[in-house]
Amino acid sequence: xxxxxxxxxxxxxxxxxxxxxxxxxxxxxxxxxxxxxxxxxxxxxxxxxxxxxxxxxxxxxxxxxxxxxxxxxxxxxxxxxxxxxxxxxxxxxxxxxxxxxxxxxxxxxxxxxxxxxxxxxxxxxxxxxxxxxxxxxxxxxxxxxxxxxxxxxxxxxxxxxxxxxxxxxxxxxxxxxxxxxxxxxxxxxxxxxxxxxxxxxxxxxxxxxxxxxxxxxxxxxxxxxxxxxxxxxxxxxxxxxxxxxxxxxxxxxxxxxxxxxxxxxxxxxxxxxxxx
Amino acid sequence: xxxxxxxxxxxxxxxxxxxxxxxxxxxxxxxxxxxxxxxxxxxxxxxxxxxxxxxxxxxxxxxxxxxxxxxxxxxxxxxxxxxxxxxxxxxxxxxxxxxxxxxxxxxxxxxxxxxxxxxxxxxxxxxxxxxxxxxxxxxxxxxxxxxxxxxxxxxxxxxxxxxxxxxxxxxxxxxxxxxxxxxxxxxxxxxxxxxxxxxxxxxxxxxxxxxxxxxxxxxxxxxxxxxxxxxxxxxxxxxxxxxxxxxxxxxxxxxxxxxxxxxxxxxxxxxxxxxxxxxxxxxxxxxxxxxxxxxxxxxxxxxxxxxxx
Numbered sequence: 001x002x003x004x005x006x007x008x009x010x011x012x013x014x015x016x017x018x019x020x021x022x023x024x025x026x027x028x029x030x031x032x033x034x035x036x037x038x039x040x041x042x043x044x045x046x047x048x049x050x051x052x053x054x055x056x057x058x059x060x061x062x063x064x065x066x067x068x069x070x071x072x073x074x075x076x077x078x079x080x081x082x083x084x085x086x087x088x089x090x091x092x093x094x095x096x097x098x099x100x101x102x103x104x105x106x107x108x109x110x111x112x113x114x115x116x117x118x119x120x121x122x123x124x125x126x127x128x129x130x131x132x133x134x135x136x137x138x139x140x141x142x143x144x145x146x147x148x149x150x151x152x153x154x155x156x157x158x159x160x161x162x163x164x165x166x167x168x169x170x171x172x173x174x175x176x177x178x179x180x181x182x183x184x185x186x187x188x189x190x191x192x193x194x195x196x197x198x199x200x201x202x203x204x205x206x207x208x209x210x211x212x213x214x215x216x217x218x219x220x221x222x223x224x225x226x227x228x229x230x231x232x233x234x235x236x237x238x239x240x241x242x243x244x245x246x247x248x249x250x251x252x253x254x255x256x257x258x259x260x261x262x263x264x265x266x267x268x269x270x271x272x273x274x275x276x
Numbered sequence: 277x278x279x280x281x282x283x284x285x286x287x288x289x290x291x292x293x294x295x296x297x298x299x300x301x302x303x304x305x306x307x308x309x310x311x312x313x314x315x316x317x318x319x320x321x322x323x324x325x326x327x328x329x330x331x332x333x334x335x336x337x338x339x340x341x342x343x344x345x346x347x348x349x350x351x352x353x354x355x356x357x358x359x360x361x362x363x364x365x366x367x368x369x370x371x372x373x374x375x376x377x378x379x380x381x382x383x384x385x386x387x388x389x390x391x392x393x394x395x396x397x398x399x400x401x402x403x404x405x406x407x408x409x410x411x412x413x414x415x416x417x418x419x420x421x422x423x424x425x426x427x428x429x430x431x432x433x434x435x436x437x438x439x440x441x442x443x444x445x446x447x448x449x450x451x452x453x454x455x456x457x458x459x460x461x462x463x464x465x466x467x468x469x470x471x472x473x474x475x476x477x478x479x480x481x482x483x484x485x486x487x488x489x490x491x492x493x494x495x496x497x498x499x500x501x502x503x504x505x506x507x508x509x510x511x512x513x514x515x516x517x518x519x520x521x522x523x524x525x526x527x528x529x530x531x532x533x534x535x536x537x538x539x540x541x542x543x544x545x546x547x548x549x550x551x552x553x554x555x556x557x558x559x560x561x562x563x564x565x566x567x568x569x570x571x572x573x574x575x576x577x578x579x580x581x582x583x584x585x
Contacts, residue, residue, distance in 0.1 A: 103372055110372045111372045117368055120340070123337050124340020128341045132344075151333065154332055155337075158327055
């Protein structure tokens with residue numbers, strides 16, 4: 001457990017380096033979603049460069065595609081491509097490492113970027129699994145601001161209609177979006193009731209806590225007859241007080257002074273995690 | 277007069293192939309009746325997915341199924357599947373490169389008096405502008421069958437538009453020349469080249485016959501493959517003619533006429549006249565009445581050609 005948390009700070013540093021090098025990126029959401037991705041890729045999902053084309057692999061869709069930098073670091077750590085290449089090429093002219101998922105890269109199933117696509121696509125993937133009687137699971141991470149997209153709820157309805165218990169959606173509930181507090185933009189305070197009323201199994205957790213993440217994914221796997229949504233309550237900018245809970249860090253590039261403080265904060269938390 | 281609509285042929289081909297190929301999946305958005313796909317749903321319930329009245333969901337779910345190895349055919353009125361779920365077509369089908377065929381049924385002004393909400397006079401322009409999306413408007417039932425069989429052989433995204441009602445045959449059961457992504461030259465002539473697609477091919481052929489009686493020799497090109505557009509056939513037809521006329525059941529902007537004009541203008545400059553629906557909600561009526569009102573019939577095509585040649 002301590003290892004994953006420790007790893008997450010190494011990957012957070014990779015994200016910051018990538019964004020500084022590429023002169024842009026959605027840093028706040030990368031940090032909030034990082035622990036969800038690390039838990040999924042290193043504990044939960046049956047996916048690796050060796051089995052990335054196998055019909056039985058688990059599927060992952062980054063519905064909040066703007067958090068692609070976090071996904072790149074996790075995929076690089078899994079061995080899909082070298083992190084040095086990502087940091088060097090991210091957002092540069094002619095690069096494959098663009099600012100949203102690009103399925104020409106190994107390990108990325110579908111392109112995204114525009115919000116509200118990941119869940120309905122995941123419904124199709126889960127449905128295919130049921131048709132083919134396969135055991136794979138389908139995961140998708142959405143943002144909380146994303147939930148204002150109507151297509152999310154079309155997918156939610158279909159997930160229930162087809163009883164897709166091989167489907168698990170995760171909401172990165174960091175409570176901030178580009179214009180500010182989600183509740184001021186378009187409120188989602190009743191998310192548990194909302195998904196429950198659509199027939200889903202709902203689990204609400206601290207989404208930056210590995211013990212809770214692990215338990216939630218296990219509960220989702222054991223839930224039969226309906227899909228599960230994990231409301232992962234996270235901290236936007238998680239990892240450094242420079243960024244945490246600050247809406248303007250949605251896509252800010254740190255200056256030299258901020259960079260130094262952020263890296264220092266990561267190091268302190270990484271060491272603390274190693275001693276846990 | 278033929279009584280079999282192109283949408284019925286689509287269902288027949290899918291049913292025929294689905295017996296052998298369990299990866300064929302048909303999706304509808306409360307549209308199985310309108311799409312003539314109810315027999316498929318009944319015969320192959322395990323290969324049929326109903327999503328309700330939700331076109332965005334229809335296309336995204338189709339893409340997810342396709343990404344996991346299915347051959348997805350998503351059928352919904354052309355007006356909705358081409359624009360309500362436009363972004364899903366762009367991102368989940370074309371950009372992600374999934375094996376999804378979008379079937380726009382009751383295309384163009386098929387829904388007649390139901391109004392502009394139900395007309396798809398923008399679908400060629402919209403779909404053609406998406407990289408990696410192919411656009412097909414078959415002209416009759418025989419060509420529709422060939423096209424469907426060809427689409428079942430590949431794994432790329434495509435959009436097909438067919439009308440609601442049976443259309444008169446252009447070809448014959450025993451004679452329907454078809455090569456994927458190559459236009460069919462129905463008649464060859466030397467004075468005028470008529471390039472048409474979908475339901476406008478038959479009136480174009482009839483117009484060519486009328487013109488012949490008056491000593492005007494016309495080429496008729498059935499451009500069922502609007503994208504990828506068969507440029508070679510356009511250039512060849514235009515080079516041997518004095519005038520090029522395009523005919524389509526579409527808005528005057530961004531459709532077949534615009535595309536043909538681009539090709540002729542750049543490769544073999546000639547006068548090109550585009551015959552299309554107006555840039556306005558069309559007059560109320562059956563599709564036949566609408567076509568007649570705007571001159572999108574054999575007599576109208578003849579009149580335009582005689583005025584301009």
